[in-house]
Amino acid sequence: MSSDLAISIRGISKSFLIYHEKPHRTTMTDALLSKLREVNAGAETFWALQDVSFDVPRGEALAIVGRNGAGKSTLLKILSRIMTPTRGEIDIEGRVGSLLEVGTGFHPELTGRENIFLNGAILGMRRQEIRRQFDSIVEFAEISKFLDTPVKRYSSGMYVRLAFAVAAHLSPDVLIVDEVLAVGDAKFQRKCLDKMREVATRDGRVVLFVSHNMGALGQICSRGILIDEGRVVNDAPIQEIVQGYLASGSGGAGEAILAEDVERQRQVKPAFFHRASLLSEGGMPVSEVPAREGFSVKMVYEVPQPISRLEISVRVTTAEGNPVFTALQSDALQEVFLNEQRGLFEAEAKFPALLLMPGEYALTLRAQLSGSQVYDQHDNVLPFTVTENGTSFAPYGNDHRYFGVVLHRADWVRRELDGPEVP
Numbered sequence: 572m573s574s575d576l577a578i579s580i581r582g583i584s585k586s587f588l589i590y591h592e593k594p595h596r597t598t599m600t601d602a603l604l605s606k607l608r609e610v611n612a613g614a615e616t617f618w619a620l621q622d623v624s625f626d627v628p629r630g631e632a633l634a635i636v637g638r639n640g641a642g643k644s645t646l647l648k649i650l651s652r653i654m655t656p657t658r659g660e661i662d663i664e665g666r667v668g669s670l671l672e673v674g675t676g677f678h679p680e681l682t683g684r685e686n687i688f689l690n691g692a693i694l695g696m697r698r699q700e701i702r703r704q705f706d707s708i709v710e711f712a713e714i715s716k717f718l719d720t721p722v723k724r725y726s727s728g729m730y731v732r733l734a735f736a737v738a739a740h741l742s743p744d745v746l747i748v749d750e751v752l753a754v755g756d757a758k759f760q761r762k763c764l765d766k767m768r769e770v771a772t773r774d775g776r777v778v779l780f781v782s783h784n785m786g787a788l789g790q791i792c793s794r795g796i797l798i799d800e801g802r803v804v805n806d807a808p809i810q811e812i813v814q815g816y817l818a819s820g821s822g823g824a825g826e827a828i829l830a831e832d833v834e835r836q837r838q839v840k841p842a843f844f845h846r847a848s849l850l851s852e853g854g855m856p857v858s859e860v861p862a863r864e865g866f867s868v869k870m871v872y873e874v875p876q877p878i879s880r881l882e883i884s885v886r887v888t889t890a891e892g893n894p895v896f897t898a899l900q901s902d903a904l905q906e907v908f909l910n911e912q913r914g915l916f917e918a919e920a921k922f923p924a925l926l927l928m929p930g931e932y933a934l935t936l937r938a939q940l941s942g943s944q945v946y947d948q949h950d951n952v953l954p955f956t957v958t959e960n961g962t963s964f965a966p967y968g969n970d971h972r973y974f975g976v977v978l979h980r981a982d983w984v985r986r987e988l989d990g991p992e993v994p
Contacts, residue, residue: 576664577745577777578627578650583659585620585645585801619645620801623659629775632767634788634795634809636781636816639831642801643781647671647747650779665744666694670734679723683714683733686722690737704740711762712736727839728944732759739766745777746770760945767791783950789813789892814890825849825856827952829936830873836947837875842938843947845871845915849934849955858953861960862929862978867921868953872938874911881909882941885920888951890931895976898922925978929959 620642627633637643648654650661651669677686687708691701709715712732714725722730738746748767768791771778782788788795788809795812797805805815829844830836836843847870851857860866868885883900898920900909933951940946959965964974 575628576626576662577629577631577775578664579660579662580626581624581660583620583623583646583649583656583661584618585642585649585654586657587617587619589615589617618801620649620656623798623801623803625796625803625806627777627779629664629777630772631794632771632778632780632792634780634782634792634812635798636788636795636812637798639828641798643798644671644749645801646798647749647779647781650745651747663745666696666742667745667747668694668738668741668743669747669749670731670738671747671749677722677730677734680721682721683712683718683725686733687737691741694741694743696741701741704742708733708736708740711740711766713759726944727946728759730839735763735766739763739770743770743776745779747779749781750783764790783952787892787950810891813892825858825953825955827949829947829949829952833873837873841876841878841940841946842872842874842881842911844936844938844949845873847871847934847936847949847953849953850919857955859956859958860927861958862927862962863924863960865922865924865926866955867919868934868936869917869919870936871915871917872947873915874913877912879910880941881911881946882937882939883909883918884937884939886935886937887927888933888935889976890933890954892951895927895932925962925980927957928964928974928976928978929957929962930976931956 623642623646635643635646645654647669648671649656650663651667651671653669653671678689681689687705688698688701691698709718712729712735714729714733717725717729722733725733735748738748746767748763764787767778767780770776771791778791780788780792792809795805795807795809796803797807797812797815805812807815826846826848828846830846833845847868848856849858849860850867850869851860852864852866857866870883870885872883874881884897886897887895889895900918900920931954933954935948935950936952937945937949938947962978964978
């Protein structure tokens with residue numbers, strides 16, 4: 572591998588067996604025999620990754636983009652040495668620090684303090700090296716009060732704060748971060764993004780970042796890789812990758828499944844989304860909305876245990892990830908919040924006609940403790956296009972964005988003034 576490369580991947584493929592019949596096993600011998608029969612009869616080979624190849628030079632922040640199930644997490648687990656590839660070769664120079672899901676690499680019975688030293692040891696660091704970074708980790712994670720509490724008693728936000736602080740501060744040469752940063756409060760998310768930007772520009776380190784937040788990817792990464800059905804379909808500058816991902820309608824035509832592992836979500840999140848739909852005036856899932864017609868966003872969310880001060884929001888963003896506006900189910904301005912009992916709920920936010928300029932948009936859905944911790948967040952889901960169908964801006968063509976992105980209908984008053992005669 573060239574000395575200026577941190578990662579070199581050649582022909583990586585990963586397969587799994589999918590069993591269509593539940594095997595009946597009683598003894599070890601029965602299990603082995605059953606396994607042989609399943610390979611030949613009751614099992615199907617599924618290729619999560621197929622012939623993936625790319626290089627990452629030192630000092631680069633690389634975005635890995637794709638819809639749910641495209642193979643992103645499988646690739647990161649292989650790079651983190653959690654999985655081994657079925658075939659192909661990987662060369663990685665230096666230590667790898669990874670944050671793939673809440674609690675990865677932590678022992679639940681150990682305290683926060685003990686887990687910091689455990690993670691450092693896993694990374695191959697000496698105790699003296701860990702001690703040098705210890706105070707910075709605790710300060711960054713904001714958990715000093717609970718440092719000697721077993722992490723099994725941490726909230727999901729505390730887990731993520733400590734896990735990211737450990738991964739980012741223990742001098743990894745390659746930092747791998749999955750969508751897990753969607754958990755936690757907005758202030759901490761911004762702090763994490765700043766830290767990843769710092770890591771990526773310091774001493775030739777590498778950041779691999781997976782997120783559905785296209786705005787965050789654009790802030791940190793200069794290059795992206797788009798994965799679909801386990802294959803690399805594009806390797807290009809980040810703006811080209813973002814535009815291609817949103818234009819492809821990833822997430823489905825007006826519908827998105829947001830909870831892939833419901834049982835896991837119930838364990839770690841006080842509230843989470845199951846699915847969402849973008850609906851036309853007639854109530855049909857759509858990915859295109861005429862400018863002169865209204866639309867709505869319907870969400871199904873679950874509250875595993877009774878919760879107070881819950882805030883459900885829909886944020887509309889441009890294709891570049893810039894926020895346009897946010898609609899809250901609760902009314903934070905008047906301090907009116909949702910106090911939900913345990914259960915499954917449906918909410919629908921309705922938006923009027925003549926609201927958005929023609930163009931490309933996407934939605935961000937968030938469930939959070941009002942003004943504080945984010946329980947569940949999905950960025951850039953349900954990408955949609957507002958199409959021109961007879962607005963006053965139609966004559967301007969593609970130049971209509973000069974006027975902004977919101978079609979505001981002000982109440983105009985016109986009156987003639989008394990004065991000198993106009994010559």
